[in-house]
Amino acid sequence: PTYFIAGNNGTALVDEILNGFGWRRIREKNDELFKLKWSELKASIDYNNFREGEQLVNHIPNCEILTNKQGLLNSLQEYGKINAANHKQPVKLDFFPETYKVDDPKDKEKFLATYKEDDIWICKPTGRNQGKGIFLIWNSEECYKAVTQDNSPNPTRFRPLNRIIQRYISNPLLINNRKFDIRCYMLIASTSPYVILYHKGYIRLSMYNYDKNSDNMLTHLTNQYIQKKDPKYGERKEDTVWSMDKFNDYANRNFAESKNVGRNWVYNGLTEKMKSIIMVCFNSVKNKLQRRLGYFELYGMDFLVDENMKVWLIEINMNPSYTINCGALKDVIPGLLKETLDIAIECFEKGRRRKPLLPLNSRQNYEVLY
Template identity: 60%
Template sequence: MMSTFYIGGGNGVALVEGALLNMGWKRIVDKHDERYKLKWVECKSKINYQSFREGEQLVNHIPNCHLLTNKLGLVNSLQEYERVTLTTKGRPPRLKMSDILPETYKLDDKNDRESFLNTYKDGEMWICKPTGMNQGKGIFLLRSQQEIDKLLLERDEKQQQRKTSRPLMSRIVQRYIHNPLLLDGRKFDIRAYMLIASTTPYLVVYHKGYVRLSCMPYDGDDTNLTTHLTNQYIQKKDPNYKDVKEDTAWSMDKFNDYINEKVAPEKNLEPNWVYNYLTKQMQRMMLHCFNSVKHKLQCKMGYFDLYGLDFMVDTDMKVWMIEINVNPALSTNCEALKDVIPSVVEDAI
């Protein structure tokens, strides 16, 4: 019988479909038809895990991937991994959480909140993020003790009013990287990919990504969020976006050339630092995050998942992981993405 697939949502549909049609598969459009061989959807609520037939079917989300892809989930997973490794092995893991993520506190955890308030020095800039959102939505910056006191008071009041209904969406606060490395004066982050190709046995693959730049030159004092958040979704709101669009996404090759030429001499970096050092750091961090959850992920033959990893680099050339995203954007709206995204999808398929 011919292998059939179902694709839902709008993210990367043509790419996924094309790769499967090339293999001679047939697309089905009935979302209730459970006879598919492969289901590729944006949101895991579209997968009926009850009727999933292990070994016969493939679905593109691991049911409890929030352990990695929710901001709170990732912090908890890394903390727990560090704690457990310390007790069972008598030493911390090779990478420490503080080497991976900028210092982070859970705003809705009493102890964490207290630690944050003890750590915070008036005038420092921190970034406050809702834990279950993406594309820069709901993010704001905190720049003073006064702003923090106001935020905490407001949250407590709102929570009080909601006592009987559902709780507020939880938030984390994170030390703002105040010295981002700039490319031609602009802030950037790196989007790379992690494919968990198989969960029994585990097969985890790194896929190189691209660089996302802001439209405007970086100024740490600017209160406009477009200066601080490099998400495409946010950058598209910049009035200049249309004119500079092609320059908001760079290939890793272009990034590597830029670093070789403009940064390496001054910072004394080895040749091809991007491929020889940065990429390895990103892979180490990716594997560390995977190791922190590998005993907890729900594994079945046929579960796979593709994640988008966000990284930043500061002027000390320190690499930071920012977050792990489920359902990473697969659109090819810039030239630089036309080389990256199709190969991410084809390799996954």
């Protein structure tokens, strides 16, 4: 079998894995005879010429209803309304911070009516990741600027970026006085039929002590893309990513009693909550995602816990970083990618033969959710 890889994110790892399967890499980008295409961007995939049941591609064509910040907001809001209208058990969407679409005049008005002088808000472009274009709003002057400015880097060349404004969670749970978040994963291994899996991932920490009034974005944004810009990153990088086991040990020592969550809260409480939120997100789009045998996708899910132990979903990434900057990432990323490809290929081959997809023989660290 042949495969084609486009982009730079995780390319060497994916190449090594597929080569290890005995597959052959093709390098001509217009060659549509591949069996599997792994690309950083959806734009590299020609969905019109996709051959269902013969090919695999690692992006679902309309995945932005999950991964675009505005798309996710719309999907969750619509799902909540539909459930309420059908008199079903109301879906709790209180895991998503209060959010407004800056480019929607009604939403902008609602935000301005809500805004109070001492509030902290965060403004984000809707279709970007790695913390690009994000800034905090501390006062009414910045608030006015955020809702009125044309946020494009060069208005003649770029259309303005759509933006959302989100209530900033200014009371995060801290580890050694530093802010952290959790990057776990949702894998849609097959869309026809659906197979959804969860991977526990790792946690990401800021290098600096948290201060909600600090104008250093490194105290507020924990991802590696932002952290590695700091000159001290080289000497501190091993402490910017922890395994979930290390986090669980820390939580047992520091939170089990003081926060009254008991031992192994990371796996018993936090993980269960994250999995239930992932399922709400999936259910909000499962009837809308385009479904063909051979579509699969791995999403980076970013969660935050506040000091009251409430779990928040921050965002869903369609192209999560597979960069390996430190030991904890080396322990997670290569295995994650190999198991992702193993499972996607297994689902595909079983689907072609109309065999039941479960149980999955290649599953090791993933957990089946659906």
